Amino acid sequence: MTGPTQRPLLFLDVDGPLIPFGAAPEQYPNGHPTYQTPRDPRGAGSNPLLARINPAHGPRLTALPCDLVWATTWMDDANECIAPRLGLPRLPVVIWPQPSDVDEQDERDGIHWKTRPLVDWASGRSFAWVDDEITDIDRAWISAHHRGHALLHRVDPSRGLGDADYAALNEWLHTMRGTPSSHDAA
Numbered sequence: 001m002t003g004p005t006q007r008p009l010l011f012l013d014v015d016g017p018l019i020p021f022g023a024a025p026e027q028y029p030n031g032h033p034t035y036q037t038p039r040d041p042r043g044a045g046s047n048p049l050l051a052r053i054n055p056a057h058g059p060r061l062t063a064l065p066c067d068l069v070w071a072t073t074w075m076d077d078a079n080e081c082i083a084p085r086l087g088l089p090r091l092p093v094v095i096w097p098q099p100s101d102v103d104e105q106d107e108r109d110g111i112h113w114k115t116r117p118l119v120d121w122a123s124g125r126s127f128a129w130v131d132d133e134i135t136d137i138d139r140a141w142i143s144a145h146h147r148g149h150a151l152l153h154r155v156d157p158s159r160g161l162g163d164a165d166y167a168a169l170n171e172w173l174h175t176m177r178g179t180p181s182s183h184d185a186a
């Protein structure tokens, strides 16, 4: 299935990138901004955090030259609760291992519990990973264990995805256009 014309994946976290949290009171004295969407007549619905999702992310994410994949603890709920607010179709969802199955050595080494499953899921295909919990340990592990190209892009959770993040993603994804992954080239 993997081919040189295949677009990179974009693994998208929700809490932090799409639902900002933890801003200092002086940053937002009245709390994080909230948004109503016509698709959600009940407003925030059962989870008030959903109101923090800016619907403008939908078209901006869709415009990126990549295939979006949910990479979040929301799992299937991302398609139920979040995709409709953004005007996105249902997307593939990464299923995580049970906490008891997370590699203990990885934990001791400081590797994020998502890192190994994402590399497995990508299976050599180039990907961007957008998350607020990425560290250099994950970057090092992925560059050693993933056959394709990868951009690990950390988002400041107090602000969420912003212009600079989209610019960085766009730039990297456009350099990937027509670039076979090292897996394909091998």
Ligand SMILES: [Mg+2]
Binding pocket: 013, 014, 015, 016, 017, 131, 132, 133
């Ligand atoms: Mg997060």
